[in-house]
Amino acid sequence: MAQAATQAAETAQAIIGDSEFDRDTAVTLREEGVYDAELSAGWTIIRAVNGGYLLAILGRALGEALPHPDPLSVSAHYLTASVPGPAVIRTQIVRTGRTLSTGEASLFQYADDGTEVERIRVLATYCDLDALSDDIRTTAKVPAIPPxxxxxxxxxxxxxxxxxxxxxxxxxxxxxxxxxxxxxxxxxxxxxxxxxxxxxxxxxxxxxxxxxxxxxxxxxxxxxxxxxxxxxxxxxxxxxxxxxxxxxxxxxxxxxxxxxxxxxxxxxxxxxxxxxxxxxxxxxxxxx
Known part of the structure; x- marks a missing residue:
């Protein structure tokens, strides 16, 4: 069992090492419910960090904190513009069930005077996407985009x-x-x-x-x-x-x-x- 876990960890690390997105959205567990992250300057628009990139970082932290692996519904409020550099993500489990789990997460950075500033707050529900029903009833159509x-x-x-x-x-x-x-x-x-x-x-x-x-x-x-x-x-x-x-x-x-x-x-x-x-x-x- 221990050997299998080690191999899985090595495989995951190899995947992260090959992808800039995975490296730049990585989070490190500091203590239960608290993760450290480094916001990369590579995902900025003008001087602010892109909101979708931020959502992915918080999504990764929640994926580690919650028992279900995949985001299903994620709602974020952007409170202040994030900048490249260190950040802290604090998560809280709101509810867990058999098929769904819900959690909150907030990302903080430090201002010049050393005070914490909350940048973004998320409420999200996670699931196992592979376990969802394959019944599809939709009127949505693939957009007509040229080759x-x-x-x-x-x-x-x-x-x-x-x-x-x-x-x-x-x-x-x-x-x-x-x-x-x-x-x-x-x-x-x-x-x-x-x-x-x-x-x-x-x-x-x-x-x-x-x-x-x-x-x-x-x-x-x-x-x-x-x-x-x-x-x-x-x-x-x-x-x-x-x-x-x-x-x-x-x-x-x-x-x-x-x-x-x-x-x-x-x-x-x-x-x-x-x-x-x-x-x-x-x-x-x-x-x-």
Missing amino acids: REHCLGPSDGPAPIPGSSAITERLDIKLDPATIGWAVGQPSGKGEMRGWFGLADGRDADPLSLLLTVDALPPTSFELGLKGWTPTVELTAHIRCRPAPGPLRVSITTRNLAGGFLEEDADVWDSAGRLVAQSRQLAKAPRG
């Missing part, structure tokens, strides 16, 4: 994408040409963003990385003709099943911008044509 070779990434533009930064080097994104008018000063005004998504190092998607995927494409505010940072206020993600290997298709839409806030509804489809994740987030609209 990947006919889509465009950051390197295809005439100039750097507005607001792009270190995170673009870690993502393999190819956007539908119909949704990138903003990149050449001709936004469509439709509030849509579609494209192919993967991690640049080739790591296949899993339930944890889907928490990043739902918040990784450029914001729909760009296609609404607005420029600048679009900070997330609240984000809820539903992971519907374990994704098949291969690139993902992501579709994000905004139907309403009012009072200085907009919503983004994201659908994520795997290479087998299954809807593997959905999310809605409320974000503050850029001023531009």
Whole structure:
């Protein structure tokens, strides 16, 4: 038994060693319910750490704290912008059952004066995705996105994408040409963003990385003709099943911008044509 556990740990470490995403979302148990993490500068947008990357870090901590392995529903409130550097995650088990378990997690960083600042707070329910029913009844349709070779990434533009930064080097994104008018000063005004998504190092998607995927494409505010940072206020993600290997298709839409806030509804489809994740987030609209 001990030998098998050691082999499993070595295998897990080998996997983490091969993936930048896994290395940068790793957490270390300090004491029961408390984990240390290092927020990598490689996942920043302008100067703030990407919200989907943060969600994945908290999701990993909750996956270690709860008896069930996979995120099913994760709701996060972003309280203050996170910055690269050390962080502490505190978790609490709310309830455990036979098929579901629920927990809370908060991520803290230290301000310049040494006081703790809470950056993000999460309430999540976990399950075993492999144990879910395979009964599917849906009217959802795979988004019509041109073949990947006919889509465009950051390197295809005439100039750097507005607001792009270190995170673009870690993502393999190819956007539908119909949704990138903003990149050449001709936004469509439709509030849509579609494209192919993967991690640049080739790591296949899993339930944890889907928490990043739902918040990784450029914001729909760009296609609404607005420029600048679009900070997330609240984000809820539903992971519907374990994704098949291969690139993902992501579709994000905004139907309403009012009072200085907009919503983004994201659908994520795997290479087998299954809807593997959905999310809605409320974000503050850029001023531009």
